[in-house]
Amino acid sequence: MTEALIIDAVRTPRGIGKVGKGSLAHLHPQHLAATVLRAIAERNDLDTADVGDIIWSTSSQRGKQGGDLGRMAALDAGYDVAASGVTLDRFCGGGISAVSLAAAQVMSGMEDLVVAGGTEMMSYANALTADEVAAGLGAPLMGSQNDHLDVLHPQSHQGVCGDAIASMEGISREALDALGLESQRKAAVAIAEGRFDKSLVPVKDDDGNVVLAKDEYPRPETTAEGLAQLKPAFVALADYPYDEKGSTFRKQINRRYPDLEIEHVHHAGNSSGVVDGAAAVLIASPAYAKEHGLKARARIVAAVNMGDDPTLMLNAPVPAAKKVLAKAGLAIDEIDLWEINEAFAVVVEKFVRDLNLDRSKVNVNGGSIALGHPIGATGAILIGTVVDELERTGGRYGLVTMCAAGGMAPAIIVERIDG
Numbered sequence: 013m014t015e016a017l018i019i020d021a022v023r024t025p026r027g028i029g030k031v032g033k034g035s036l037a038h039l040h041p042q043h044l045a046a047t048v049l050r051a052i053a054e055r056n057d058l059d060t061a062d063v064g065d066i067i068w069s070t071s072s073q074r075g076k077q078g079g080d081l082g083r084m085a086a087l088d089a090g091y092d093v094a095a096s097g098v099t100l101d102r103f104c105g106g107g108i109s110a111v112s113l114a115a116a117q118v119m120s121g122m123e124d125l126v127v128a129g130g131t132e133m134m135s136y137a138n139a140l141t142a143d144e145v146a147a148g149l150g151a152p153l154m155g156s157q158n159d160h161l162d163v164l165h166p167q168s169h170q171g172v173c174g175d176a177i178a179s180m181e182g183i184s185r186e187a188l189d190a191l192g193l194e195s196q197r198k199a200a201v202a203i204a205e206g207r208f209d210k211s212l213v214p215v216k217d218d219d220g221n222v223v224l225a226k227d228e229y230p231r232p233e234t235t236a237e238g239l240a241q242l243k244p245a246f247v248a249l250a251d252y253p254y255d256e257k258g259s260t261f262r263k264q265i266n267r268r269y270p271d272l273e274i275e276h277v278h279h280a281g282n283s284s285g286v287v288d289g290a291a292a293v294l295i296a297s298p299a300y301a302k303e304h305g306l307k308a309r310a311r312i313v314a315a316v317n318m319g320d321d322p323t324l325m326l327n328a329p330v331p332a333a334k335k336v337l338a339k340a341g342l343a344i345d346e347i348d349l350w351e352i353n354e355a356f357a358v359v360v361e362k363f364v365r366d367l368n369l370d371r372s373k374v375n376v377n378g379g380s381i382a383l384g385h386p387i388g389a390t391g392a393i394l395i396g397t398v399v400d401e402l403e404r405t406g407g408r409y410g411l412v413t414m415c416a417a418g419g420m421a422p423a424i425i426v427e428r429i430d431g
Contacts, residue, residue, distance in 0.1 A: 021396030029134030045085030064123030069106030069130030107391025199378025287384025328421030348407030353414030
């Protein structure tokens, strides 16, 4: 079996995911995807007819984000028509899964050159109607749309799940606010020092004008005092009756955990930001890279998927990390950098505590609390981020994982290639 080499990784800046406020919100999702696909082809002087597949991740596959965005964006980017494309959905985990599947194709010998990545325009997805959400767009109502599934696996809203996990684990709001504040601090340092510049590509309109060249979500002025004043975000939502049976998200959790009293501790300052963005990662076989003069930056060591309790939804990253470490034959202390997506602060805080991690190795450039979480794209963004940071620091191994709706988590380990 051959290796899967990471040749390059690019991403757009993340724009605020609200119509009228975000710099990218007026664009078509296909435009964002085409931006990164075009950039990765141009940066590496690709003959796009050689691209065996474009494996793309988009969670909200409706309307403008439907219709196999991977294929259509490749055509928009000027790729040769021979370059096929497919689009997948593993909710928040899709970006990692796209890269993992690309790696599997290359490692198996089925393809020699694959582009993987994802796009999510939260400004568009959040504007979809309740009926469209209920039709399958969002994890929060997934269980409630199927009475049989609802009985087997009651499912709640991810924010209420985050509060439930914090309550079960005894993790205080103060600890979560501290993590959120640290995310902002780290991101501010990373931006000031240009740590994202290698992978960042500006978004331009059809006339070539730059629409956005830097991340616009971070709030470096955030203070501990300001975070302490924010009201919990999911109190009213937890008790809102969302169907004719009077079901609520709190009731869904309490059906499985009847003695749990949920303390609401998450808010906008310690939860992931709503943003628009896209990212792409170029994967090649060693033979193709050598023949075409492509310099590998990293190799994919191992990749796995893991399921856990769908009622709590957010707890699969820890078992996923243990599984991928075992698959790679590595110990915790051999990982130089950890990227755990900051969907909610409790996900990272629990992860760090459960594995007893050195916090100086975790999300060293901030995370989705400060920078935002464009659902289908985030996994690919984090893989690019960890490769960039391994190169900057001289580290060897990086592990990336993230929670996903339905109680899932993909995980991947990459190894920097020296020189």
